[in-house]
Amino acid sequence: xxxxxxxxxxxxxxxxxxxxxxxxxxxxxxxxxxxxxxxxxxxxxxxxxxxxxxxxxxxxxxxxxxxxxxxxxxxxxxxxxxxxxxxxxxxxxxxxxxxxxxxxxxxxxxxxxxxxxxxxxxxxxxxxxxxxxxxxxxxxxxxxxxxxxxxxxxxxxxxxxxxxxxxxxxxxxxxxxxxxxxxxxxxxxxxxxxxxxxxxxxxxxxxxxxxxxxxxxxxxxxxxxxxxxxxxxxxxxxxxxxxxxxxxxxxxxxxxxxxxxxxxxxxxxxxxxxxxxxxxxxxxxxxxxxxxxxxxxxxxxxxxxxxxxxxxxxxxxxxxxxxxxxxxxxxx
Amino acid sequence: xxxxxxxxxxxxxxxxxxxxxxxxxxxxxxxxxxxxxxxxxxxxxxxxxxxxxxxxxxxxxxxxxxxxxxxxxxxxxxxxxxxxxxxxxxxxxxxxxxxxxxxxxxxxxxxxxxxxxxxxxxxxxxxxxxxxxxxxxxxxxxxxxxxxxxxxxxxxxxxxxxxxxxxxxxxxxxxxxxxxxxxxxxxxxxxxxxxxxxxxxxxxxxxxxxxxxxxxxxxxxxxxxxxxxxxxxxxxxxxxxxxxxxxxxxxxxxxxxxxxxxxxxxxxxxxxxxxxxxxxxxxxxxxxxxxxxxxxxxxxxxxxx
Numbered sequence: 001x002x003x004x005x006x007x008x009x010x011x012x013x014x015x016x017x018x019x020x021x022x023x024x025x026x027x028x029x030x031x032x033x034x035x036x037x038x039x040x041x042x043x044x045x046x047x048x049x050x051x052x053x054x055x056x057x058x059x060x061x062x063x064x065x066x067x068x069x070x071x072x073x074x075x076x077x078x079x080x081x082x083x084x085x086x087x088x089x090x091x092x093x094x095x096x097x098x099x100x101x102x103x104x105x106x107x108x109x110x111x112x113x114x115x116x117x118x119x120x121x122x123x124x125x126x127x128x129x130x131x132x133x134x135x136x137x138x139x140x141x142x143x144x145x146x147x148x149x150x151x152x153x154x155x156x157x158x159x160x161x162x163x164x165x166x167x168x169x170x171x172x173x174x175x176x177x178x179x180x181x182x183x184x185x186x187x188x189x190x191x192x193x194x195x196x197x198x199x200x201x202x203x204x205x206x207x208x209x210x211x212x213x214x215x216x217x218x219x220x221x222x223x224x225x226x227x228x229x230x231x232x233x234x235x236x237x238x239x240x241x242x243x244x245x246x247x248x249x250x251x252x253x254x255x256x257x258x259x260x261x262x263x264x265x266x267x268x269x270x271x272x273x274x275x276x277x278x279x280x281x282x283x284x285x286x287x288x289x290x291x292x293x294x295x296x297x298x299x300x301x302x303x304x305x306x307x308x309x310x311x312x313x314x315x316x317x318x319x320x321x322x323x324x325x326x327x328x329x330x331x332x
Numbered sequence: 333x334x335x336x337x338x339x340x341x342x343x344x345x346x347x348x349x350x351x352x353x354x355x356x357x358x359x360x361x362x363x364x365x366x367x368x369x370x371x372x373x374x375x376x377x378x379x380x381x382x383x384x385x386x387x388x389x390x391x392x393x394x395x396x397x398x399x400x401x402x403x404x405x406x407x408x409x410x411x412x413x414x415x416x417x418x419x420x421x422x423x424x425x426x427x428x429x430x431x432x433x434x435x436x437x438x439x440x441x442x443x444x445x446x447x448x449x450x451x452x453x454x455x456x457x458x459x460x461x462x463x464x465x466x467x468x469x470x471x472x473x474x475x476x477x478x479x480x481x482x483x484x485x486x487x488x489x490x491x492x493x494x495x496x497x498x499x500x501x502x503x504x505x506x507x508x509x510x511x512x513x514x515x516x517x518x519x520x521x522x523x524x525x526x527x528x529x530x531x532x533x534x535x536x537x538x539x540x541x542x543x544x545x546x547x548x549x550x551x552x553x554x555x556x557x558x559x560x561x562x563x564x565x566x567x568x569x570x571x572x573x574x575x576x577x578x579x580x581x582x583x584x585x586x587x588x589x590x591x592x593x594x595x596x597x598x599x600x601x602x603x604x605x606x607x608x609x610x611x612x613x614x615x616x617x618x619x620x621x622x623x624x625x626x627x628x629x630x631x632x633x634x635x636x637x
Contacts, residue, residue, distance in 0.1 A: 059540060060440075060441070060442075063437045063440060063441055064441065066433070066434075066437055067434065067437050067438065067441065067448055070430075070434055070452070071448060071451045071452065073508070074451060074452055074454065074455060074508070074511070075451060075454070077463060077466045077467060077470060077508070078454070078466075080466065080469065080470060080476060081466045081469075084469055092469075092474075093474045094474070095474065095484055096479075097475075097476050097479040138347070139347040139348050139351065142344040142345065142346075142347060142348070143344065143345055143347075143348040145344055146341045146344040146345045150340065150341040150344065151341075152338045152341035152342065153338060155341070158345075162348075162352075165352070165356055165357075167565070167620070167621070167624060168356075168360065168617065169565070169568070169569050169594075169613070169616060169617055169620060170569075171569060171594050171597050171598075171613045171616065172359065172360055172363050172613050172614075172617055173355065173356060173359035173360065173363070174359075174597075174598070174601075175359070175363050175366065175597070175600075175601060175606050175609050175610055175613065176358070176359035176360075176362040176363045176366070177355055177359050178374075178601055179362075179374045179377075179606070180354070180355075180358075180359070182374070182375075183377075199351070199355075200351070200355040202347070202351050203347075203348050203351045203352055203355070203356075208348070233340065258457060261459065262459045262460060262461075264460070264461050264572055264575070265571065265572065265598065269598075269601060280459055280461045280462070283459075283461060283462060283465070284461050284465070284575065284576070284579065294468075296469050296472070299465060299469075300465075300466065300469060303462045303465055303466060306459055306462045307458055307459060307462050307463075310457045310458060310459065311454070311457065311458075313457070314453075314454070314457040318450065321457065322449075322453060322516060325456065325513065325516055325517075326516045326517065326519070326520040327520075
């Protein structure tokens with residue numbers, strides 16, 4: 001049984017509104033020039049919008065100011081290094097510091113090449129750097145391949161053990177390694193000293209980790225297809241995995257080379273003769289205590305010579321370096 | 333389909349395992365062993381037996397006898413440990429906060445982003461010793477920092493400087509050098525944060541500060557944890573910064589007030605006192621281990637994955 005629907009009856013208020021809409025006064029209202037005014041603490045929408053915009057611009061300006069200031073702090077030591085390398089000692093030590101050398105003194109660089117055995121240090125560093133980098137790449141590629149591709153008993157356990165060694169401070173090893181190297185009879189002769197600067201650094205767990213992550217992303221199907229084609233693991237590694245992992249391998253190559261350029265502690269212990277020193281050790285021990293007062297001009301010229309190759313490497317391989325370092329954080 | 337290829341895998345791992353056995357695992361055990369040997373001499377590899385004394389000597393509790401007099405070595409307790417703790421608890425929080433702000437700033441700007449990122453990364457590709465020497469020029473008693481702050485002649489790091497001022501200079505340098513790595517890690521973390529969170533915050537009219545503390549920091553917590561752990565471990569081992577900036581053990585002749593724990597450990601190798609160095613290394617290892625474990629424990633509650 002359906003109820004009889006009530007007829008719709010407009011209220012008096014609605015009727016009045018209808019009436020009003022038909023009136024000429026209503027038609028005369030210009031809606032286009034109307035502004036909506038919301039009174040909330042005496043502000044209008046326009047003012048709020050304006051305030052928001054100002055706040056946005058202001059925060060952007062502040063951000064740029066902050067970043068610019070910090071960038072200045074980051075850059076300043078480099079500027080000062082170059083400037084000081086072109087100054088005379090009297091100007092460096094003057095009570096009125098100058099932001100640009102009064103007389104540009106290129107002779108500092110000439111003197112550095114005469115007294116600081118830059119060429120020898122550079123040669124030593126390149127020998128150690130390149131051989132230890134190539135060795136590291138080979139061990140890293142093999143190990144990353146085994147961990148990423150091959151199945152064997154104890155794989156995950158061994159990988160966990162390797163990662164755990166990253167937590168152990170290197171200082172735990174340095175003492176015994178020094179004794180080991182001494183027992184091997186590697187100290188005191190050229191071949192031995194260079195071997196001891198190279199061989200212990202042929203393994204880097206961090207790079208194995210990096211490359212393994214990269215190898216793991218290569219799809220399984222490729223491996224299976226290669227197997228169907230009758231390819232061995234060995235040729236699959238070199239023909240498929242290494243080319244696909246080459247960006248990471250280049251990153252590792254450059255980072256490792258930079259590491260050799262910067263290594264100080266171990267070469268300082270092992271290379272106990274002037275002509276076996278690496279660049280950083282040579283730099284620290286030069287121009288520091290000849291007559292009590294350090295010769296800052298020469299010292300900074302030598303520092304420029306040590307820093308510039310790194311900066312050049314950075315300029316040419318920026319992408320690889322920043323990717324290689326940045327990837328570390330992705331996994332947390 | 334893929335068969336187990338045990339022996340082949342071990343062949344591939346061979347170089348790594350042999351090298352690590354000789355230069356990582358054996359030294360680890362051996363160093364712990366040496367820490368418990370009395371009067372160990374590494375040149376002759378002889379010792380007078382087992383002892384706990386080395387730890388006491390390092391901590392200045394046990395004296396060593398030399399020509400009838402007993403000496404207490406207090407450099408570690410008086411200088412190395414306090415200095416290391418100052419470096420750890422001043423530079424790590426400060427550099428992390430500063431680099432977080434820089435990374436968030438870099439992430440929000442519309443122009444000059446790439447060039448700014450590159451500038452902030454430059455200190456990473458420099459030699460710690462070389463830049464340390466540059467900072468030594470900046471902090472020279474007649475240097476630019478004293479010139480700007482109007483205190484020409486007051487030494488920061490030169491002979492005769494106060495330990496406090498030398499530590500300030502050292503911390504400034506360490507923070508400067510620590511920024512690029514952290515900024516890069518934070519930037520790669522920020523790139524992975526979904527823009528939706530920020531849009532939601534905008535609709536709710538959340539302030540910039542609230543957005544930072546309630547959205548950015550929690551979502552960045554894995555990266556923050558990673559940066560904190562690596563830099564805490566790194567600064568417990570600080571050594572090259574001291575060598576680069578100051579170049580000696582102390583701010584006055586013969587003083588060792590700039591010692592860090594690792595500086596002491598390396599000095600023992602030259603002095604043929606590696607049993608003390610080993611003891612110090614074992615203690616350092618235990619502290620780092622405990623500290624890392626603590627951070628992982630805290631992170632279980634505070635890190636959002």
